[in-house]
Amino acid sequence: MNLRAESDTPADVGLDWRHGFAALGPDFFTELRPAPLPRPHWVGTSPDVARLIGLDASWLQSDAALQAFTGNTLLAGSRPLASVYGGHQFGVWAGQLGDGRAILLGETAGGMEIQLKGAGRTPYSRMGDGRAVLRSSIREFLCSEAMHGLGIPTTRALCLSGSPAPVHREEPETAAVLTRVAPSFLRFGHFEHFAANGLHAQLQALADYTVDRYYPECRAAAERDVPPCAALLRAVSERTARLMAQWQAVGFCHGVMNTDNMSILGLSIDYGPFQFLDAFVPGHICNHSDAQGRYAYDRQPDVAYWNLLCLAQALLPLIGDPDLAMQALASYQATFSDEFMARMRAKLGLLEPRAEDAQLIDAILLLLARNAVDYPIFWRRLSHAVQRGDFQPVRDLFADGASLDPWLRSYAQRMACADPAPAANLMLASNPKYVLRKHLGEQAIRTAKQGDFSELQTLQRLLGRPFDEHPGYDAYAAFPPDWASAIEISCSS
Template identity: 60%
Template sequence: MNESTAPQWHRPGRFEALGPAFFTYLQPTPVPAPHWVATSASTSQLMGLNPEWLQTDEALQTLSGNAVSVPSPDGRKPLASVYSGHQFGVWAGQLGDGRAIMLGETSLGFEVQLKGAGRTPYSRGGDGRAVLRSSIREFLCSEAMAALGIPTTRALALTGSPLSVARETLETAAIVTRVAESFVRFGHFEHFAARDMQEELKALADLIIDQHYPECRTATALQGNAYANFLQAVSERTARLLAQWQAVGFCHGVMNTDNMSILGLTIDYGPFQFLDAFDPGHVCNHSDNQGRYAFNRQPQVAYWNLYCLGQALLPLIDSEELTIAALDSYKTVFPAAYATQMLSKLGLPEDAAGTAPADGRFALLVNPLLQILADNKVDYTIFFTRLTEAVQQAQEGNIDFEPLRDIILDRATFDAWSLTYSEQLAQVDQAQAADLMQKSNPCFVLRNHLGETVIRAAQGGDFAPVQQMLAVLHAPYDSHPAYADWAGFPPDWATTIEISCSS
């Protein structure tokens, strides 16, 4: 292989410079007979990798954990990090990368991590492996979210192996190559705060601020307290992330503090789901018996998690008043961002939303519409796709709502709403409204039954559907006539799919 095609992750990562209290060096555990399942050209391009490298056996062996030594000749030192966290609202103590091993950091500042690469000191009795089923879901959803414009970790590659892994049944192993500017979570800060390791807590906060939030050093808000400004910035990023989740109908499923990114990324794709029929109280994780992470609870849970982060950072902020003030920004940023997202789905630009999210067009249109969708169990994605098409095809401002009335039982209530909507839409430029809706309402999301379809094919040895699904999800706002069925209503059997924390 030409040397120039090799990935440039030669230097030790900046996280590694924090010292041994933060991680353990270890080697991924090799798997037998690895093979490619899928790769993402989009992520490869983002990382600045030569695409030829992903076609080599060296890449296959490296991204399967079979060709990495400690330390490697080029300076890479694979490691697993330690963190703690609250799981389902209960302090769980020490956790950590139980099956994720970081290969290093690229020259462009991306951390590269193998998920499913074997046991680590933080596996807590687990085998450190991931199975093909859940790995396909994470690979595809990471890339789908990026294409939707939602902050997320990325997936470079997915490899498989005939190695048997015991879950509810015996399944085969797989490894996802995950990429992010940082994999640091709220739980990293909780870990050191809980142990009163204030030097380590400060070192971690300083690293993240200097690397990702440098503006917090000079901001004059919150009395110029860099750590309070940092907490506020994380709160605001998280608020905007949650607004995007809610607008697209995404359920995370396991919003533990150790699954919350300090960069406001969507991280750790486990029992996630995009809504089919709109149900505000939908619980996608069948392990969540109390419904803590129901769809409509996600914004409140995110704030609860931020409060835990605030408690962890309190020794650095050194002021309860400033800590609370930093967290309070979430309460204004989330509703404003959510209003913007939802009004965009209706073709109404941000400056038409009124001065407060709860007033004006949001209260007039969004709240009643969501109630209609919930009462009539309307498919969330299809409704907004059809509404977009109706506005695009409207003649002289007259919108044909029949395709939408066809999927709603209570037509009288919908007719009243559509009259109000038409009146509001008439106040903006229709072509601009149609364009805004086209960019805000995806035709394709990774529904559970679509994931299950490609998983079944892959389990039978056919990996082509994974790559085909990836191509569609990389362009979710396009029509893709050849795959029109993937934008249709889910089959009846989709309601029987149970997704849990098992992976």
């Protein structure tokens, strides 16, 4: 079979490209074509993301789209490349890394980059095969769209194709290619690579590109005698802080917060061994490969700050003054605290902030942890309790319901002067009924391996509107089955 039979006839779908990153030059990437896969088939598509980038959603269902987004043909006007970056992995400098299995097709005139993940070996694959497997690709496809449904900044998933081509991990699996979309896939590690190698001209070019393209307000900082790169570091710190607050509030564990997995735009990126909490266990480790618990749920805000310190070190040659760099990082903690408090107040239906709110929030989180209460179900039941005036279903979540009563009395006092209707509406819009629990993802993976993608489609629909009730689908918002605790998720993908 000639896998490249159609590859020299690019598909013209009317996308206009501007290739901003490619203009930086060959020090930043290697141009190459995706490696084709035999007998591709659709696993999932997102019409919403198609519209976001200006693609006809009906064309996305075509064989031409399938071939293009599997890497078997090119999109007319695209300029495929793999970028180079470095990074700290599990706290240790890993040296040169890069897009080992991701190929950027380019940036559309609408400002969105399109990237194929699993499209074959690149110069940065480091002995890897450059492929992704169906299992992990389904998880990333679903989680990208689930996070968007929750209102959390994220890369998006346009489509997912599969192939019977074998890929060897712990056991033989089949290949998949995920098409990801984002304003940029720039990572902290891009800056670290050039700084670590003393390539200051390239570092400056990358910083100028980032400021001019994504943070133009940082140019105005020079008028206040603040170097643009110091203003950039501050802006990235604040975006990252807001993202961490959103993760913590919803109970999301990333699992691999290496600096090469940190977006310069404050996006959730690179979904590997992630998990949404079932029971509220603050020290939960979702990554089976994380033996030391570096990326446990409750450590994520501190790890993000550590990663920002690495970014600050990389930008220091351009900032010049270490004190200015530290000042740029100083707003991280305050931004995180303010954003986290705002999100927790919303989860509790507190319409106006009060000083005693921190104590109320700390107290309920402590009770949830002591009783290992199911995190999503608690918040959703509390929302309905405020709406209906019946708190018994909330008490039933605790082994000793009476242990919750003192907190409930404090909460009732705090809500005494509030109108329950707007409070409940705020809570129902802040506490999702549906999250991508790991057993739901596992069920979608198991059926997909049998050629049945109906579970994936159901989850895609529910997770796209996670705050809605979706009558008839309560089983997807129920307690996890006993076998869910045995699911192990590692860095293997």
